[in-house]
Amino acid sequence: MNTDRRGFLKAAVAGGALVATAKLPSFAEDDPSLFPRRGKFERLSLSYATVHVGATKPFSVLHISDTHLSEAYPDEGETKLKLMDIRRKTFGGRQEEALRDSLSWAKKNVDYVVHTGDLIDWQSRANFDLVKKYFGDSMFGSLGNHEFSRDMWLGDPKEKDEAWKDCSREKLAEEFPFDISLHSQIVNGVNFVTVDDVFGTVTPGQVERFRAEVKKGLPIVLCMHVPIYTDDIWRALVKFWKCAGRKFEDAALPPPEGDYLRQKEDKVTSDFLAYLKKEPLLKAILAGHLHLTAEDRFSPTAVEYVIGGNFMFCGREVLFV
Ligand SMILES: [Fe+2]
Secondary structure, three states, X not given: OOHHHXXXXXXXXXXXXXXXXXXXXXXXXXXXXXXXXXXXXXXXXXXXXXXXXXXXXXXXXXXXXOOOEOOOOHHHOHHHHHHHHHHHHHHOOOHHHHHHHHHHHHHHHOOEEEEOOOOEOOOOXXXXXXXXXXXXXXXXXXXXXXXXXXXXXXXXXXXOOHHHHHXXXXXXXXXOOOOOOEEEEEEOOEEEEEEOOOOOOOOHHHHHHHHHHHOOOOOEEEEXXXXXXXXXXXXXXXXXXXXXXXXXOOOOOOOOOHHHHHHHHOHHHHHHXXXXXXXXXXXXXXXXXXXXXXXXXXXXXXXXXXXXXXXHOEEEEEEEO
């Protein structure tokens, strides 16, 4: 690892979970001739939420997730070039435009940006260079499962776990200027805690660190890639991903699978989620991963907000008061 560079990046941004929009580079806005009669930022599909968190001063955050940048340089090898072709088609090929529109809008309209993972679709020099181009040294949030992917199904093993993450931790810690396991940033008396839960689970070390954050006694906004599943969020996911093209036939909850099953079966994670439900300092959860926009009450004090894919120009402005 290049510790000097990593140290420089961390120092440059003074550690944080949110990107201050004042630190974002400026970019030319999108070409109005593409859609001449539209409103100024009509290509963005924004939803809105207000979280009554007890901030010392109100502020707003653009929450985006799942941009899935899919670029590679010509010298990065056949596999990466093939992935670029396939995944540009998968996500529509306008991921960079969507990110640029989002950040350009954010710079004028909100105080911070949080990105909850899958900013890149897989590791490549070109993708990492785009992260730097758009965020400068200020990309914050949480990683997604795709940040850990080297070559997707063309090279990655099928089973993904903490050992698989170990292959990329050093590289990602260099490329992203925050603690990729758990990071905290306090804004106007609100503690934003970002956590790596990219395969649905958390580790005992992360739980311990989260509990240390709780001891600070401040309201907490938990930001992570994979949502904590609630009945209605799971139902929405199953409809979107598994029942596309047909109507709901049954109101019964579909059986748990994938990340949802792991959240239930992994003892450390299920204990952590049970504890979180009773933690009064938890005020909101911001997550992505599902590529759909949904929200549901998680606990008496916290609503979970899931934001759709930024590759589809989705984002949510969240006002914290
Ligand atoms: Fe994801």
